[in-house]
Amino acid sequence: MPTEDKEARFLQCIGEPTRLRIMKLLAGGERCVGDIVSALGREQSLVSHHLRALKDCNVVITRQEAQKVYYHLASPELAEIVLKSESLVTRLSLCQNGRCGE
Amino acid sequence: MPTEDKEARFLQCIGEPTRLRIMKLLAGGERCVGDIVSALGREQSLVSHHLRALKDCNVVITRQEAQKVYYHLASPELAEIVLKSESLVTRLSLCQNGRCGE
DNA sequence: CGTTCATATGAACAAATATTCATATGCCTA
DNA sequence: TAGGCATATGAATATTTGTTCATATGAACG
Numbered sequence: 550m551p552t553e554d555k556e557a558r559f560l561q562c563i564g565e566p567t568r569l570r571i572m573k574l575l576a577g578g579e580r581c582v583g584d585i586v587s588a589l590g591r592e593q594s595l596v597s598h599h600l601r602a603l604k605d606c607n608v609v610i611t612r613q614e615a616q617k618v619y620y621h622l623a624s625p626e627l628a629e630i631v632l633k634s635e636s637l638v639t640r641l642s643l644c645q646n647g648r649c650g651e
Numbered sequence: 652m653p654t655e656d657k658e659a660r661f662l663q664c665i666g667e668p669t670r671l672r673i674m675k676l677l678a679g680g681e682r683c684v685g686d687i688v689s690a691l692g693r694e695q696s697l698v699s700h701h702l703r704a705l706k707d708c709n710v711v712i713t714r715q716e717a718q719k720v721y722y723h724l725a726s727p728e729l730a731e732i733v734l735k736s737e738s739l740v741t742r743l744s745l746c747q748n749g750r751c752g753e
Numbered sequence: 754c755g756t757t758c759a760t761a762t763g764a765a766c767a768a769a770t771a772t773t774c775a776t777a778t779g780c781c782t783a
Numbered sequence: 784t785a786g787g788c789a790t791a792t793g794a795a796t797a798t799t800t801g802t803t804c805a806t807a808t809g810a811a812c813g
Contacts, residue, residue: 553671556737558746560666565801566659573655582760595802597761605750607743616759616810624743634732635658641709641726644660648707650769667771684790697772699791718780718789752799 562606567591568599569631571620575609576628579621664708669693670701671733673722677711678730681723 563572567589574580574588586596600620603609608627612619622628638644665674669691676682676690688698702722705711710729714721724730740746 551668552737552741553668553675555746556733556740557666557668557671558752559740560662560671560736562666562746562751564659564662564664564666566653566655567801569655569659569662583758592803593760594762594804598801601761605748605752606746607748607751608745613810618760623745624739626739626743630732630735630739631658633735634662635654637726637728637732638658638661639654641728643710643725644657644664644708646707646709649664649709650660650707669771685788694773695790696774696792700771703791715780720790 559606559608562602562608563627563631565599565602567595568603571596571599571603572608572622572627572631575620575622576631579612579619581614581617581619583617585620661708661710664704664710665729665733667701669697670705673698673701673705674710674724674729674733677722677724678733681714681721683716683719683721685719687722 563569570589571585574585580588582593582596582600585600586593589596600609604611604620607623609620610623612621644650665671672691673687676687682690684695684698684702687702688695691698702711706713706722709725711722712725714723746752
């Protein structure tokens with residue numbers, strides 16, 4: 550299993566709009582599932598599935614407190630790379646035209 | 652169309668093993684399609700499809716010379732972010748277990 | 754215990770994706 | 784202009800992915 554496969558999995562894992570929003574939220578500190586759900590305004594089940602995807606890739610870490618489960622980024626560098634790619638997308642005008650995916 | 656959507660498209664675009672390999676190749680300077688095909692050892696048609704995906708996202712730029720078409724990265728920062736994510740994946744042990752995608 | 758709250762899971766489905774195969778385009782040279 | 788390279792395109796297919804719905808787990812507290 551070459552290195553590129555894991556790297557691709559990682560990039561694909563964070564390369565999804567809902568998961569990106571979750572990561573940007575967590576960049577501001579840990580949040581419990583309920584907080585994330587109301588911040589995103591999406592279904593609890595959907596958020597839970599995405600959190601699992603992030604956790605399976607070791608992008609986030611969980612901590613349980615009573616009934617609540619708190620999520621935080623595995624490293625501040627993950628927030629950095631998200632910000633860096635955001636800046637790249639705007640500065641280089643990446644993925645603006647309709648041909649790109651859509 | 653929120654910013655996260657474009658960012659997600661970008662990350663998803665580069666988050667594919669074959670496209671990652673192409674980008675790492677192009678990090679060493681421009682290459683024509685034939686060079687990329689033989690470097691990767693994959694079908695010409697497949698490489699062409701992936702090159703198109705990269706081009707549609709403005710990640711690569713083309714230059715035609717006679718029958719050959721040369722591709723290069725739109726910015727050296729694209730090579731940087733690929734390297735940075737590679738280093739993150741190894742240092743943080745991201746996407747190692749089988750649950751992650753597979 | 755039974756109930757309520759917080760989160761996770763699993764099946765089902767639609768949409769997106771990577772790959773292959775076959776064919777088309779475009780540029781050069783004899 | 785005919786033929787050969789180099790690259791691109793399009794249809795077809797199998798796999799993966801995101802989302803929803805319904806239900807399950809598990810912790811607290813009466």
